[in-house]
C-alpha cells in the first residue's frame with residue numbers, strides 16, 4: 208500500500224524529464240527575448256542620441272533633404288534623411304509592384320494551370336533563386352543591369368531603376384512561393400464547385416481562387432516588401448550611393464541600407480556622423496516592425512472573414 | 514408519359530490503368546429522382562461525375578461510351594462543357610459554399626454566365642433559395658458569409674446555388690452524409706419538391722433515404738450496374754441475389 212502511495216507521490220522519471228525539458232525551452236525562449244530586447248534598446252539608445260545629445264530636430268531629420276553629417280549649418284549637422292527614406296520606399300514599392308504580376312502568374316502556373324510542369328521546373332528554379340547570395344545579384348546587376356540602363360537612359364546607369372530590377376529578381380521567389388502556399392490553401396472543393404456551376408477555368412481562378420487567397424497574397428506582398436526594404440548589399444552595388452533627393456529613376460540615389468553599409472565602417476562611435484547612421488538603423492527597425500504588424504493584421508482579418 | 518432525358522450506354526471509365534466502371538447502361542427519366550446505391554468504392558461517384566464531365570478534371574481519366582443528353586452527345590468534341598455544366602448541376606458531399614456572402618454564392622452561376630441585371634439576380638436568388646427551402650432562414654442575412662451557417666443550411670445554400678442557373682438535371686453526391694438526421698430530412702423534403710421541375714440523380718449510402726425519396730434505384734457493385742428498376746421493386750422484389758444481399762445488409 209505504502210509503496211503505491213509513495214510511487215504516486217514521488218515524481219516519475221518521465222515527468223522529471225518533462226520538467227527539465229520545459230525549463231530548458233523556457234530558458235532558450237527567455238534568452239532570445241532578452242537578445243531581441245537588447246538589440247532594440249541598443250539601437251534606440253544610439254539612434255535617439257542624434258536628437259538628444261546632438262540636438263537635431265526630429266522633423267529636420269525626417270524631412271531634411273540634405274545629408275552631409277560632416278558639415279554643420281547654423282550649429283546643427285546636416286542630417287536630412289528624406290533622400291534615403293524616399294529611395295528605400297521607391298525601390299521597395301517599385302520592385303514589389305513589378306514582381307507581383309510575375310509572382311501571381313508563376314504561382315498560378317504551379318497550382319492551377321500546369322501543376323505537373325510547375326512543380327517539376329518552377330519549384331527548383333524558385334528554390335535556386337532564394338539560395339543565391341545577394342552579392343551575386345548585386346554583381347550581376349553591376350555588370351548587366353547598370354550598363355543596360357546606361358545604354359538606354361544615358362547617364363551612369365546607377366540609380367533607383369537599376370536597384371528596382373535587381374530587387375525584383377530577389378523578391379520574386381519570396382512572393383511567388385508564399386503566393387503558391389496561399390493558392391494551395393484554397394480548398395479544391397471551391398474549384399470544383401465553381402466549375403460545376405459552369406464557370407470557365409479563368410473565371411474560377413479570378414472569382415474564387417484569387418479572391419479566397421487574397422489575405423495570403425497580401426501577406427506575401429508584405430513579406431516581399433520587408434525583404435526589399437531590408438536588402439542592403441545588392442542595392443548598394445547598383446543604386447549609385449548619392450545621398451541626394453531622387454529626381455529621376457535613373458540618376459544615382461541611395462537607400463537607408465546603402466548609406467548604412469557604406470558609412471558605418473567609416474565613422475567613429477559617439478560622433479554625430481555615427482549617431483545619424485544609428486538613427487537610420489532605427490528607422491529600418493521601426494519599418495520592419497511595421498511590416499510585421501501589417502502581416503499580423505492581414506492574417507487576422509483573413510481569419511475573421513472565414 | 515415519361516420522357517427519358519439522359520441516356521448512357523456502355524460507360525467505361527479508367528483511372529490510368531484501373532478500370533473503375535465496366536460498361537454501365539442507365540437511363541434517367543425526366544422529373545424523377547433516381548438513387549444510386551452500392552457499397553463503398555463501387556463507382557457511384559465516378560459514374561455521377563461522368564454525367565457533367567467533372568472527371569475531365571482528373572489527370573489520366575479516360576471515359577468511353579454513349580451519353581445522350583436531350584439528343585446530343587455530351588462527350589462530342591464540339592460539345593460545350595461550360596454549357597453542359599449549366600444544364601447539369603452538381604451538389605457535393607461536403608457542403609462547399611464559397612467564402613462569400615449567401616447572396617453572392619447563390620448568384621455565382623448567373624454572374625459567371627454574364628448576368629449583370631440586379632433585378633434578375635435578386636429574383637433568381639429569392640426563387641432558388643425558396644426552392645431549396647432555406648429562404649426563411651436566411652432572408653434577413655443574405656449579405657452575411659455563407660460559412661457562418663450550419664452544415665445543413667450550407668448544403669441547402671449549395672442546392673440553391675445549383676438551382677439558380679436553372680439546370681435540367683441536378684446531380685447530388687451523398688448530399689446528406691455530412692448532416693444530422695433533421696437536416697437530412699429537410700433536404701429530402703426539398704428534393705421531393707424539386708422533382709416537379711428538375712430531374713434528380715442522387716448517390717446515397719442511406720437505403721431508407723433511397724426508399725423514401727427515389728422513384729428509380731440503381732444498384733452498383735464493383736464497377737458494374739447490377740440492376741436498375743423502380744425503387745419499390747428493388748427493395749421488395751430484386752431480381753439479383755447481390756441486390757437482395759445488399760438491401761438486407763448482408764454485405765457492403
Ligand SMILES: Nc1ncnc2c1ncn2[C@@H]1O[C@H](COP(=O)(O)OP(=O)(O)OP(=O)(O)O)[C@@H](O)[C@H]1O
Nearest residue numbers: 528531533551552553554555556557558559560571
Ligand atoms: N481520382 C481517382 N483516381 C484513381 N482512382 C480513383 C479516383 N477516384 C476514385 N477512384 C477509384 O475508383 C473506384 C470507384 O470510386 P468511387 O469514388 O466512384 O466510389 P463510390 O462508389 O463513390 O464510393 P463511396 O461510396 O465510398 O463514395 C474506387 O476503387 C476508387 O478507389
Ligand SMILES: [Mg+2]
Nearest residue numbers: 557558559686
Ligand atoms: Mg462516392
